[in-house]
Structure formats: C-alpha cells, structure tokens
Amino acid sequence: AQSVSQHNHHVILSEAASLELGCNYSYGGTVNLFWYVQYPGQHLQLLLKYFSGDPLVKGIKGFEAEFIKSKFSFNLRKPSVQWSDTAEYFCAVNIRGNTPLVFGKGTRLSVIA
Amino acid sequence: NAGVTQTPKFQVLKTGQSMTLQCAQDMNHNSMYWYRQDPGMGLRLIYYSASEGTTDKGEVPNGYNVSRLNKREFSLRLESAAPSQTSVYFCASSSEGGYTFGSGTRLTVV
Numbered sequence: 001a002q003s004v005s006q007h008n009h010h011v012i013l014s015e016a017a018s019l020e021l022g023c024n025y026s027y028g029g030t031v032n033l034f035w036y037v038q039y040p041g042q043h044l045q046l047l048l049k050y051f052s053g054d055p056l057v058k059g060i061k062g063f064e065a066e067f068i069k070s071k072f073s074f075n076l077r078k079p080s081v082q083w084s085d086t087a088e089y090f091c092a093v094n095i096r097g098n099t100p101l102v103f104g105k106g107t108r109l110s111v112i113a
Numbered sequence: 114n115a116g117v118t119q120t121p122k123f124q125v126l127k128t129g130q131s132m133t134l135q136c137a138q139d140m141n142h143n144s145m146y147w148y149r150q151d152p153g154m155g156l157r158l159i160y161y162s163a164s165e166g167t168t169d170k171g172e173v174p175n176g177y178n179v180s181r182l183n184k185r186e187f188s189l190r191l192e193s194a195a196p197s198q199t200s201v202y203f204c205a206s207s208s209e210g211g212y213t214f215g216s217g218t219r220l221t222v223v
Contacts (some may be wrong), residue, residue: 009153034212043203044156044214090155098144098163098207100171105155 002027006104023091033074034092053087119215136204145187148199
C-alpha cells in the first residue's frame, strides 16, 4: 500500500521568506502526485499536480513542486510567502488517474508579519 | 456548475443515533469517495466507489456504510454514532483529470 510522509507538522515563516515543504511517498511504481491547500474553515483546493513529463511543476498562487523519482519526493516550494498563504498543506498520491488519493498528515503553515 | 455538493454542513448527534450524509456530483464522474479529516491525521479514506453499483472499503471503514445510489449520488451512513466519529467528512469525485472535493460536513457526536 502507498503511504505519504510530510516531515513538517507546523512551519512558521515571516512574510517574504522562502518556503519548502517536504513530501515523500512509498510506492515503487508509477504515481500521480498532488499538493492541496486548505485555508481555515474551507475545503481542499488543488495547488498543483504531476502526472508525467517535466518534473518541475508550476501551480497556482506562485507555488511549484519538483518530482525527484530517485528520492521518492515531491517537495513544494514558494520563493516568497505572503500572510495569505497561512493554511494547511497536504501532499497526496495515487497510482493511476481514477483511484483513491492517499494523503499525508498535512503541514500547517503560519506566516507572520 | 455546482461540482460536489454535501449535505448537511453541520450536524450534532447523540451517541447511538443514526444519520446519513449526502453527496452528489454533477460532473459525470465515475468514481466517488468519502474521507474523514481529523487534526494531525490528514484525510483518511472511509469508502469509495469506482463506478455505479460498486463500493470498496478504505482505510477506516468500521462504523460506516455507503450506498452508490446512482452515478451522481454517494451517501455515507452512520448506523450508531460514536464520539470517535466526531470529524469533518469530505466527499469527492474524480475523473482521469483530477479530483473535486465537497465543502465538508462537520459532525459532532456527544
């Protein structure tokens, strides 16, 4: 069975700092990878996804992620965070397009002025 | 263009009561899912349905039943609610292109 590890439970950054959130998965085959964001009191929104091709994926709101197959990793990055990025971030994986997503436990990001 | 609609948005139950959470999608997706979200646990799969007429257990199915009534609707039933089922429940549907989540049901069992 697949599993997803997010190493940081809570990250606190100042505005304009750079962000990198770690995500590792365990599955030996081909996977699809996702990052979702959940703002306080809201439902999940897709930030970006990787199915195949260029391992550097650009998403919404200035986020990007890099798939490194040899490291089973899909880390999320943003060069300069804003207060409005305060949210919980979830990494997820599935093994083909129409199967259940397996989620990591999430990383809470707090951006302070 | 509603996407995935869940009802109710909030519910308080007493231990032992039963209820059904409703989910409907209007995107003609074959697959539908029920997840629960608990602090520090991420989202965990309760049940899913790959197509109309089929359902499968996920990671945490105990205490729940589901019905895939038709292609649009996928309901989650708690027969005898327990405090451990206090959670936020999300329904989702998917196609090859991706997933769409509902806005969630916050359930409290007292």
